[in-house]
Amino acid sequence: MPTLNFPKQQLEYQIKFSSRRKTIGIAVDKEHGLVVTAPTGTSPDVVQGLVSEKMDWIKKSLDKVDQILPPANKKFFVSGERLLYLGRSYRLEVIRKESKRIRFRFYHGRFIVEYPREVEYDSSRVRRHVVRWYREKALEKLSQRVTFYAAKVGKVPEDVRVRDFKSRWGSCQVDGALDFNWRIIMAPMSIVDYLVVHELVHLIHRGHSRRYWSRLSAILLDHKRRKDWLRINGATLSF
Secondary structure, X not given: OOEEEEOOEEEEOEEEEEOOOOOOEEEEEOOOXXXXXXXXXXXHHHHHHHHHHXXXXXXXXXXXXXXXXXXXXXXXXXXXXXXXXXXXXXXXXXXXEOOOOOEEXXXXXXXXXXXXXXXXXXXXXXXXXXXXXXXXXXXXXXXXXXXXXXXXXXXXXXXXXXXXXXXXXEEEOOOOEEEEEHHHHHOOHHHHHHHHHHHHHOOOOOOOOXXXXXXXXXXXXXXXXXXXXXXXHHHHOOO
């Protein structure tokens, strides 16, 4: 495996060849490290030369990747676990009751799971109820914030929806609808607002052009700080 030599450090990286590639691409992520994708037939010496030229960018990208926090531990939805909601951590309490259905609610600063006493506890069933509650709250809160910021952006979406995205936080559709990852409701409200404004501005500027960032900055001066928070903490917003 080829290496890239930093001061006091050697970094191994992968090279992947693809017939679909027309140019050499360099990517850095938490799971795979440094990966270079090149057109089939590209000389390894050419790849090494480009990687060396991009050393400063690669070092900065690796430093950013190192900041990213690991994913949250899997939840089993038992008493004592804690769940995030709007940036705060709340204790979960499971109560066995004489009832025929599962109920999940937020009450006096705690999450409560009411579970039938005579039924064997099934964490997967509880998770479905928890996710349903989070999705409902996410849609409610996101709709409110979209209405608030749409007046500032000057554009109203056709619809606001919550989705179960795996690798994105939001999306602006060509039909003018905005889709949001329901997990964002675990983040602080300032981060929810950032995502809302980010997608609203896409109704005017589809890509991330200079005009896009200028419009976003006019509404959220500290959008870079909020974006960094989501980049670093995003994986923790899960269960």
